[in-house]
Amino acid sequence: MGELEALYRDVVLEHNRRPRNFRRLAAPCGCTDGVNPLCGDRLMVCLRLDGETVAEVAFEGSGCAIAVASASMLTEAVTGQTRAQALALTEAVARMLGGGPDERVDGDLAALAAVSAYPSRVKCATLAWEALRAGLTTGATQVSTEEDGAPQQALAQSQAQARDGY
Ligand code: ZN
Numbered sequence: 079m080g081e082l083e084a085l086y087r088d089v090v091l092e093h094n095r096r097p098r099n100f101r102r103l104a105a106p107c108g109c110t111d112g113v114n115p116l117c118g119d120r121l122m123v124c125l126r127l128d129g130e131t132v133a134e135v136a137f138e139g140s141g142c143a144i145a146v147a148s149a150s151m152l153t154e155a156v157t158g159q160t161r162a163q164a165l166a167l168t169e170a171v172a173r174m175l176g177g178g179p180d181e182r183v184d185g186d187l188a189a190l191a192a193v194s195a196y197p198s199r200v201k202c203a204t205l206a207w208e209a210l211r212a213g214l215t216t217g218a219t220q221v222s223t224e225e226d227g228a229p230q231q232a233l234a235q236s237q238a239q240a241r242d243g244y
Contacts, residue, residue, distance in 0.1 A: 086192035089151075093186070094143040099136040099153035106134075112209035114201050114223040119145040123152075123209040130161050132214075137206060144199050149206035151187050161214050168207045168214075175200050 103109075106124035113120050119141030126134040135157055137149045156164040171187065174180040177194040193203045201223040212218040 082189065082192045086189040089186045089189040090143050090147040093147035093150040097137075097146050097150040099134075099157070100138065100146075100150065101136050102138060103134055103136050106136075108213050108217055108219075110209040110213040110218060111139075111220045112205045112212075112222075113220070114141070114145065114205045116198075116224065117142055117145065117202050119202055119205050121145060121149050121206050121209065123149065123206055123213060125210070125213045127161070132156050132159050132161065132164050135210070141205065142199075142202050144193060144202040145205050148190060148203045151185075151190070152206045152210060155185070155187055156210065165211065165214055168211050171207055172204060175203050 103124045103126055105126060107127045109122050109124040111120070111122045119139075121137050121139040121141050123135065123137045125132060135153045137153060140146075141149075155167060159167065167182065170180045170182040171190070174183050174188075174191050175194050179191075183191070190203055193199050205223060208221050208223065212221045
């Protein structure tokens with residue numbers, strides 16, 4: 079196991095065991111329900127903005143270890159950031175998960191780069207970020223990682239997941 083894979087495993091396990099900001103916000107400005115039908119992840123990301131600053135972000139729901147860990151890291155990373163900073167980080171994380179290096183991603187989040195080696199899990203890792211992006215832009219109350227969620231696609235995905243060893 080490479081250094082990044084080992085770090086990735088530790089970070090995902092730790093955040094999954096003790097998710098940060100896994101709670102209901104008392105007075106959110108808005109919430110976005112994110113679903114990843116291919117894995118069964120369903121996470122709701124809620125925001126409280128103070129002007130242009132993300133004052134609080136929290137999530138609820140259930141998902142696989144990668145989805146929960148990524149959401150946990152998201153809440154730590156974007157709390158206190160401006161809307162523009164949070165959106166820039168969302169783009170940087172998406173690029174990193176797509177396999178591109180991104181020096182703007184650091185801390186625990188950088189370990190998520192290992193997910194790019196497992197294409198079937200990338201949507202698990204991006205789910206909370208897509209919900210955040212919607213909350214910060216359109217205000218959509220629901221986002222999905224799939225346009226249509228075709229059943230045969232889900233089957234191919236589960237086979238790919240089995241192959242990837244998750
Ligand atoms: Zn998942």
